[in-house]
Amino acid sequence: MSTYVIVDLGLRDQSDQASFEDYAARTNVILTEDGVRVIAFDPAPRVLEGTWTPRTIVVQEYPDAETVERVQRSDAYAPLRELRQRIADTNVIVVDGTEGPPQRSGSS
Secondary structure, eight states: OOEEEEEEEEESSGGGHHHHHHHHHHHHHHHHHTTOEEEEEESSOOOSSSSOOOOEEEEEEESSHHHHHHHHTOTTTHHHHHHHHHHEEEEEEEEEOOSSSOOOSSOO
16 A cells, blocks of 8 residues: 655755755655656645645655655665655655545444
C-alpha cells in the first residue's frame, strides 16, 4: 500500500533558491530510483480551514512505508537532508495510504 510524505517547506533566505533547486534535482534522482513519485508541488497552497500557514507543500508517493524509512536513512540522502535543514525550515509527516473509503466500525 502506498505511503505518502507531506513536506511543508519554507526557505529561510530567498537568496538560497539556487541551493534549493540543487537539492530538489538531486533528491529527485534518489526518489525516482526508489520508485517514488512527487505527486504535488505547490509554492502557494490555499488553506480551506484552520490556522495552518503552509509555505511550499510537496507530496511524495512511496511504494510503501519501508521505502520511506530506507530512503530517509540512506547514505545517499544524508547530505541532501543536511542541505535542506541548513537552508529551510521544514515540517515533514508520513501518512499511510488506504485501499478505498474508510469503513465504519461495528455493524449497522
